[in-house]
Amino acid sequence: MEIGTFLVQCLNAVQYALLLFLVASGLTLIFGIMGVINLAHGSFYMLGAYMAFALSPLFGDRFIVMLLAGVVLAALFGYLLEWAFFSYLYQRDHLQQVLMTYGLILVFEELRSILVGNDVHGVKVPAWLDGSFALGDLMSYPWYRLFASAACIVLAVGLYLVVNKTRLGMMVRAGASNRDMVRGLGIDVRRLYRIVFASGVALAALAGMIAAPMTSVYPNMGASVLIICFVVVVIGGIGSITGALLASLLVGFVDTFGKVFFAEYSGMGIYVLMAVILIWRPAGLLGQKA
Amino acid sequence: MSALLAVDALTRRFGGLVAVNGVSLDLHRGEVHAVIGTNGAGKSTLINMLSGEIGASAGTVRLDGVDITARPQARRALAGVGRSYQRTTIFPEFSVHENCRLAAQAAHPRPWAIWESASACAASNAAASEALAAAGLETLAQRTAGTLSHGAKRQLEVAMCLATRPRVLLLDEPLAGMGAEETERMLALLERLKASHAILLVEHDMDAVFRIADRITVMVNGTLIATGDPAAIRANPEVRLAYLGEED
Amino acid sequence: MSRFSSSLPLLCVIALALGGPFLGPYLSDLVVKVMILSIFALSLELLVGMTGLVSLGHAAFYGIGAYVTVLASGSDGGSIAWLLPLAMLAAAGYALVVGALSLRTRGVYFIMVTLAFAQMAFFVIHDTPLGGGSDGIYMYVRPALGPIDLEQRNTLFYVVLAALVATYGVLALIRRSRLGAALAGIRVNEQRMQAAGFPTFFYKLAAFVIAGALAGLAGFLLAARDGVVNPELLAWHNSGEVLLMIILGGLGRLRGAVLGAVAFTLLKEVLSSHGIVGPMADHWQLTLGLVIIAFVAFLPKGLMGLVERNAKGAA
Numbered sequence: 001m002e003i004g005t006f007l008v009q010c011l012n013a014v015q016y017a018l019l020l021f022l023v024a025s026g027l028t029l030i031f032g033i034m035g036v037i038n039l040a041h042g043s044f045y046m047l048g049a050y051m052a053f054a055l056s057p058l059f060g061d062r063f064i065v066m067l068l069a070g071v072v073l074a075a076l077f078g079y080l081l082e083w084a085f086f087s088y089l090y091q092r093d094h095l096q097q098v099l100m101t102y103g104l105i106l107v108f109e110e111l112r113s114i115l116v117g118n119d120v121h122g123v124k125v126p127a128w129l130d131g132s133f134a135l136g137d138l139m140s141y142p143w144y145r146l147f148a149s150a151a152c153i154v155l156a157v158g159l160y161l162v163v164n165k166t167r168l169g170m171m172v173r174a175g176a177s178n179r180d181m182v183r184g185l186g187i188d189v190r191r192l193y194r195i196v197f198a199s200g201v202a203l204a205a206l207a208g209m210i211a212a213p214m215t216s217v218y219p220n221m222g223a224s225v226l227i228i229c230f231v232v233v234v235i236g237g238i239g240s241i242t243g244a245l246l247a248s249l250l251v252g253f254v255d256t257f258g259k260v261f262f263a264e265y266s267g268m269g270i271y272v273l274m275a276v277i278l279i280w281r282p283a284g285l286l287g288q289k290a
Numbered sequence: 291m292s293a294l295l296a297v298d299a300l301t302r303r304f305g306g307l308v309a310v311n312g313v314s315l316d317l318h319r320g321e322v323h324a325v326i327g328t329n330g331a332g333k334s335t336l337i338n339m340l341s342g343e344i345g346a347s348a349g350t351v352r353l354d355g356v357d358i359t360a361r362p363q364a365r366r367a368l369a370g371v372g373r374s375y376q377r378t379t380i381f382p383e384f385s386v387h388e389n390c391r392l393a394a395q396a397a398h399p400r401p402w403a404i405w406e407s408a409s410a411c412a413a414s415n416a417a418a419s420e421a422l423a424a425a426g427l428e429t430l431a432q433r434t435a436g437t438l439s440h441g442a443k444r445q446l447e448v449a450m451c452l453a454t455r456p457r458v459l460l461l462d463e464p465l466a467g468m469g470a471e472e473t474e475r476m477l478a479l480l481e482r483l484k485a486s487h488a489i490l491l492v493e494h495d496m497d498a499v500f501r502i503a504d505r506i507t508v509m510v511n512g513t514l515i516a517t518g519d520p521a522a523i524r525a526n527p528e529v530r531l532a533y534l535g536e537e538d
Numbered sequence: 539m540s541r542f543s544s545s546l547p548l549l550c551v552i553a554l555a556l557g558g559p560f561l562g563p564y565l566s567d568l569v570v571k572v573m574i575l576s577i578f579a580l581s582l583e584l585l586v587g588m589t590g591l592v593s594l595g596h597a598a599f600y601g602i603g604a605y606v607t608v609l610a611s612g613s614d615g616g617s618i619a620w621l622l623p624l625a626m627l628a629a630a631g632y633a634l635v636v637g638a639l640s641l642r643t644r645g646v647y648f649i650m651v652t653l654a655f656a657q658m659a660f661f662v663i664h665d666t667p668l669g670g671g672s673d674g675i676y677m678y679v680r681p682a683l684g685p686i687d688l689e690q691r692n693t694l695f696y697v698v699l700a701a702l703v704a705t706y707g708v709l710a711l712i713r714r715s716r717l718g719a720a721l722a723g724i725r726v727n728e729q730r731m732q733a734a735g736f737p738t739f740f741y742k743l744a745a746f747v748i749a750g751a752l753a754g755l756a757g758f759l760l761a762a763r764d765g766v767v768n769p770e771l772l773a774w775h776n777s778g779e780v781l782l783m784i785i786l787g788g789l790g791r792l793r794g795a796v797l798g799a800v801a802f803t804l805l806k807e808v809l810s811s812h813g814i815v816g817p818m819a820d821h822w823q824l825t826l827g828l829v830i831i832a833f834v835a836f837l838p839k840g841l842m843g844l845v846e847r848n849a850k851g852a853a
């Protein structure tokens with residue numbers, strides 16, 4: 001493989017990994033803090049993509065503004081959803097959570113079908129991000145993909161700063177290890193959970209919005225992302241955001257280079273990776289014992 | 291008389307934290323050996339290492355001369371190391387007898403024999419009855435375990451331990467949450483069991499410990515600071531300073 | 539339990555055995571489908587209800603059993619005598635691998651890992667030449683053994699009924715045996731079981747493999763019924779649905795699994811029937827989703843729970 005192609009594939013792997021990280025961090029945050037396994041998390045990603053499809057004509061080239069608008073809408077939706085539905089799931093056992101969120105997926109999928117139909121849609125890349133730049137003499141790389149990676153990095157750094165350097169982040173980390181203590185300190189745990197949940201939804205939706213121009217917008221996108229996110233969370237370790245980042249990178253590279261070298265069998269690559277990691281570390285790379 | 295359970299320089303590190311630091315002790319048949327210490331002293335980690343739930347970073351555990359340091363918990367149990375838990379781990383939906391029978395079944399597994407009924411297993415039933423009798427719970431045999439009083443549940447916890455006919459008993463705070471009368475009953479039970487078992491007792495109830503223990507080991511911050519008979523421990527200045535001194 | 543309710547399963551079997559030949563083709567096919575789903579659901583009940591292992595990837599073993607049956611029968615068809623064991627063995631084999639890797643994980647991890655491994659099997663079938671692609675594969679000739687030809691509707695009916703009775707019987711035996719007692723203990727408190735001396739990993743693995751084999755049996759029968767298999771059999775929606783069935787019927791009871799298979803099939807039929815729900819029939823997924831949510835929220839003990847509450851009330 002020549003150096004140009006290799007570089008392009010590396011960049012693709014990183015970009016894919018970063019998008020996965022956004023979605024997976026939301027999933028692992030929600031599970032780590034609230035103990036809820038949410039099968040419908042992929043639907044939030046799909047929500048973001050369809051929002052991009054719907055909002056793109058309104059915002060035209062003002063892409064960043066559109067992303068911000070989308071985040072606000074998604075966070076609002078997440079806030080309401082937590083209040084109306086998810087807050088009732090915290091007391092229930094995993095099996096019930098699985099089934100209820102499975103029911104939620106069916107509801108979301110059908111609502112989407114009713115409201116927007118089942119067609120595949122494209123979302124236009126904004127003009128100022130269109131085109132590619134040259135990588136050396138032989139290869140070129142699309143500006144948009146670079147933007148996508150950059151946006152994810154900014155978000156990842158932002159997430160790190162919020163979780164580790166702010167009061168909110170401190171409450172979140174405290175809530176993860178000791179729920180009752182946090183309550184005893186007078187912190188409104190219910191609102192904390194709502195904020196965490198809304199953030200998780202917003203992260204997933206944002207990832208969907210950013211991905212939309214690259215992957216198109218189609219009915220099953222939520223399901224495929226969900227399962228890969230599960231693999232990421234298992235490999236990285238539940239509750240560990242750093243783990244999710246590491247695992248996303250591993251998955252991104254295995255999947256991207258797998259497609260290059262193994263074509264047909266590439267779909268299996270990440271599961272084989274997961275199996276190998278599990279043999280070595282049953283709790284994931286950075287996971288605490290469940 | 292050589293020790294039934296010999297612990298030699300047992301150590302456990304969690305990253306940078308040394309939870310148990312080179313602890314050595316012996317358990318002999320006919321003896322209650324208590325381990326006391328403040329919270330965080332490493333007692334739980336120690337008992338978990340002895341039962342096989344967590345591995346040791348260094349040191350050895352020998353059962354009757356045989357090195358069992360690398361053996362997982364289930365195999366140690368079958369070799370004769372029984373363990374009771376601080377938080378009650380009985381099966382609330384089964385009857386008292388069924389609880390013990392299930393524990394006893396571990397020694398008579400036959401998992402492939404699906405045509406045989408578990409409740410008809412003579413050996414398990416016999417071991418269960420013996421254990422219940424030893425624990426003084428025969429009259430409650432048919433009661434649903436979840437309906438028992440707290441004290442009776444703790445006794446059942448010990449009985450389940452006995453159902454596998456262990457030689458060594460590792461008891462983790464058997465008196466937890468007990469009133470005066472229940473404590474008396476449990477101590478009487480431990481007196482009875484002493485003769486045929488080697489007992490390790492982790493406990494916070496100091497009165498009970500000084501009444502029943504033949505030897506006491508004191509741990510502070512993972513390290514063993516003193517070990518000896520109750521009188522010697524009571525008189526030991528380091529122990530008084532580090533531990534008993536707080537109760538004066 | 540009254541004498542009537544304890545002999546209810548037997549009465550149902552007798553009714554089916556006697557009534558079988560008189561059911562028209564549509565009804566016979568439906569009943570066979572429900573019986574096959576009951577076997578599938580029962581196999582999961584062993585895992586979830588009896589051992590407490592929530593698997594979200596059980597459809598993989600079902601699909602593998604079906605695919606192996608079709609692939610191995612080739613163009614001349616094959617004998618039940620070796621196709622059936624082969625299907626079960628293939629499913630059990632994958633269950634052994636998946637179980638060995640996933641059972642070292644707990645709780646939510648386990649759920650996610652079983653889902654992932656099922657997805658892996660789905661990909662193998664869907665994307666690689668092994669599986670014949672997204673359209674699936676047809677079986678030229680149904681399996682047969684001497685006079686027993688699964689091409690015949692009546693024969694298929696009785697063979698499936700016999701398989702269901704056998705599965706139910708085996709699980710009932712396991713449940714009262716030492717294996718079952720151990721699995722029950724593991725479900726309630728695995729730590730205590732280890733402390734007593736049970737090597738719990740192997741018990742869980744055994745349950746996982748047996749459950750996989752029985753799902754493979756259901757898959758074999760499905761292939762024999764439909765004559766065609768497609769990758770959707772291994773899709774995670776299928777894993778979700780079978781999980782739903784056992785909750786619907788009521789966890790922890792063998793008859794709950796069967797009841798759940800019946801109820802779920804009926805539910806889907808009703809929700810997609812224009813005659814009953816009108817225009818909402820086109821959006822049955824929405825109604826189904828809402829029904830699932832409501833059911834799990836308000837009737838977590840399933841239909842058996844409802845039956846038992848009424849029985850207690852009447853007693």
